């Protein structure tokens with residue numbers, strides 16, 4: 001298939017592009033590079049031997065997306081472009097709502113005009129909100145605890161309505177749990193700008209000496225060791241999940257929206273991740289327990305049964321491999337793509 005990947009230069013996008021290319025699909029990347037580097041395309045070429053074309057375009061620019069689809073006809077799109085920092089979304093809600101919703105309106109409109117109606121959408125386990133307790137399965141009601149999360153809830157609803165209005169649409173809503181890890185080559189990985197908000201990128205910066213110690217946000221949760229439980233999933237497994245979803249949609253006998261959790265089905269605590277990363281880095285990484293982070297829930301993990309059954313997909317890599325691969329990437333690219341190599 002010929003596949004447009006929005007946000008294809010980003011963390012999840014770059015790993016997904018590699019997987020698509022390796023499966024023989026022809027990929028066109030659209031990315032405004034606002035939170036990614038053009039060097040990613042060089043690295044993807046190193047890994048796959050294929051130069052994937054990049055259009056540096058903001059997906060909210062519908063005219064530009066229409067022009068790209070006219071110039072490079074595709075069979076399907078994978079839509080990952082968007083803003084994703086929870087804390088920033090609290091400070092800049094209008095920017096988050098406008099950007100993330102506009103990107104989806106623009107892409108879906110341009111796709112419909114071009115007669116392309118197969119779409120894999122990047123959603124999040126954040127749509128399970130704070131009211132349920134894990135495991136989370138796809139039929140639970142959705143809600144959110146911050147503007148970023150609401151943009152995902154709303155984009156899902158927009159896409160369900162689009163599919164209800166025109167049964168030719170085939171749409172996958174992929175709810176990611178906590179993506180971590182990197183390509184085993186160490187050539188692509190997560191490169192957060194500024195202060196990393198998420199646990200594993202933060203630990204990677206502690207291990208490489210860019211941060212002094214991990215701050216553990218609370219050890220008084222109702223969990224086995226008191227720290228928060230999350231369903232960490234290797235980004236390589238996540239990328240494979242996109243490929244499976246795309247191929248499943250393309251082979252389906254009918255249109256409609258399908259929702260799949262992409263997670264492992266089990267929770268790992270902050271202290272267990274700290275121990276795994278310390279093993280990967282070969283030294284005990286320093287930490288200090290501090291108060292809870294506002295808005296955090298105690299525990300989140302997926303019920304991945306539907307994805308197993310309908311996609312024939314399951315996550316295979318464990319937390320040690322996730323940390324080892326993250327460390328390989330961080331150690332060899334201590335300042336990310338644009339800094340000097342180690």
Ligand code: UDP
Pocket residue numbers: 178197198199200202214215216217218227228229230270293296
């Ligand atoms: N966490 C932490 N210190 C950090 C970042 C995160 O203790 O510097 C904890 C956080 O409270 C949660 C877990 O690690 O229990 C995963 O947090 P992350 O931000 O990576 O994912 P999310 O909370 O969005 O699922």
